[in-house]
Amino acid sequence: MFRKQHVTIIHDNNIHNKSYIDLVKRYHDIKLVDINSLCAEDFIRSLLIIVQVNLTDPKILTPLKEKMALPERQHIPVLFLLDKFNRRGVVQSNILGATDYIAYPCPDSNFIEIMADLVNHAVEKTWCKLSQIQEAALKVSLKVVETTFSNAAAGLEVAQDEVKDSCDLIIEATAKDGLNNWMNAIRQHHNYTYRHSMMVCGYLTSFGMLLGVKKADLQLLAMGGMMHDIGKAMTPLEILDKPAKLTATEWKVMKEHPKNCRLILNVENWDSDMIDIATHHHERLDGTGYPDGLKGAEVSDLARMTAIADMFSGLVDKRSYKPSMHAEKAIDIMMEAEGQLDIPLVKAFRSVVLSDENKVFTYQK
Ligand SMILES: [Fe+2]
Ligand SMILES: [Fe+2]
Structure with a gap:
């Protein structure tokens, strides 16, 4: 007999704000269970599992861990x-x-959007479109980005070889199959900083290919893109992932990240061009940028290119407090930043991001 699917909500009686439950009910049947009565049967015919428990309570964590490992739970978002x-x-x-x-x-709209994406398996759908090499490049590089950020946050070594190897895969995948599908899959990743680092890496790789740079310079651009915000590993998560606009004081903390990039990469002896990319991607040609207030020719070509890829990624990506912007509109806004951005480079970048679907770039070996 046909049985309806539902959303399983695992809750904890000590958490009182549960107004999202009414939102879920608007779209789906629900099954409300507490951690002690949760069993494998609850996961069967589940469209989505929502967990709202106190993650610092060991009395909850231990049974939750066991139940989340059940085979019936696998493949359910x-x-x-x-x-x-x-x-x-x-x-x-x-x-x-x-x-x-x-x-x-x-906000309700954020909750509804994230729930819809998960129920519709938006992540899997974008991953399905990837070629084998794109999938490998994405899996490996996501892992590397996660590891480098958590190592940098813990003051541990950031392994340059791993970053270089994953960037080589990205270069190969972009040269073979283009950027679009790869970028669509990245855009579904839930962590903004990782997603943004990967997007800037992808844009800079294609940008370099479009400008006809050599393989060694492409590696520099790809690695620089991936690591350009590594200093954010030292920014408190409450500020980094705040689901609202930052206050003036929080902005001050956020703007420390290019200096922290320099600190992290200097200690580890990274290539000086890479340190330049990471430290100076927020500099502006009129001297209004940070951290060093560089002006005109003091801002290198690499820093100019990264500033463009960085700003574009920030505009087109969605955040919990702002929707994504269409690529064309983002380029229009950037074209108006004359005096701050290198406009001839913005024009060149335009054809990277507004090109035909899956345009493939080549590079000189
Ligand atoms: Fe940045
Ligand atoms: Fe950035």
Whole structure:
């Protein structure tokens, strides 16, 4: 007999803000279970699992871990609601198998959007379109980005070889199969900083190919793109992933990240061009940028290119407090930044991001 599917909500009686339940009910049947009565049967015919529990309570964590490992739970998307963003909550929910997480309470529209994406398997759909080499490049480089950021946050070594190898895969995949499908898959990743680092890496790789740079310079651009915001590993997560616009004080903390990039990469003896990319991607030609207030010719070509890829990625990507912007509109805005951005380079970049679908670029070996 046909049985309806439902959203399983795993909750904890000590958390009181559960107004999202009414939102879920608007679209789906629900099955509300507490952690102690949760069993394999609850996962069967589940469209989505939403977890809202106290992740610092060991009495909840141990049974939750066991139940999340059940075979019936595999392949079902899981959304964790965090009462606030902190590294512990994010790490914990990832260990437990989160497909995505969100700070809750949040605006209803954000909750509905994230729920719809998960129920519709938006992530899997974009991954299905990848060629074998694109999929390998994405899997390996996501892992490398995650590891480098968590190592940098913990003051551990950031392995240059791993970054270089994953960038070589990205270069190969972009040269063979273009950028579009790869970028669409990245855009579904739930962590903004990782997603943004990968997007800037992809844009700079294609940008370099379009400008006809040699393989060694392409590697520099790809690696520089991936690591350009590594200093954000030292920014508190409450600021980095705040689901709203930053206050003036929070902006001050956020603007420390290029200096922190320099600190991290200097200690590890990275190539000086890479340090330039990471330290100076927020400099502006009229001297209004940061951290060094460089002006005109003091801003290198690499820093100019990264500033463009960085700004474009920020405009077209969605955040919890702003929708994504169409690529054409983003380029129009950037064209108006005359005096700050290198406009001839913006014009060249335009054909990277507004090119025909799956345009393939080549590079000189
Ligand atoms: Fe940045
Ligand atoms: Fe950035």
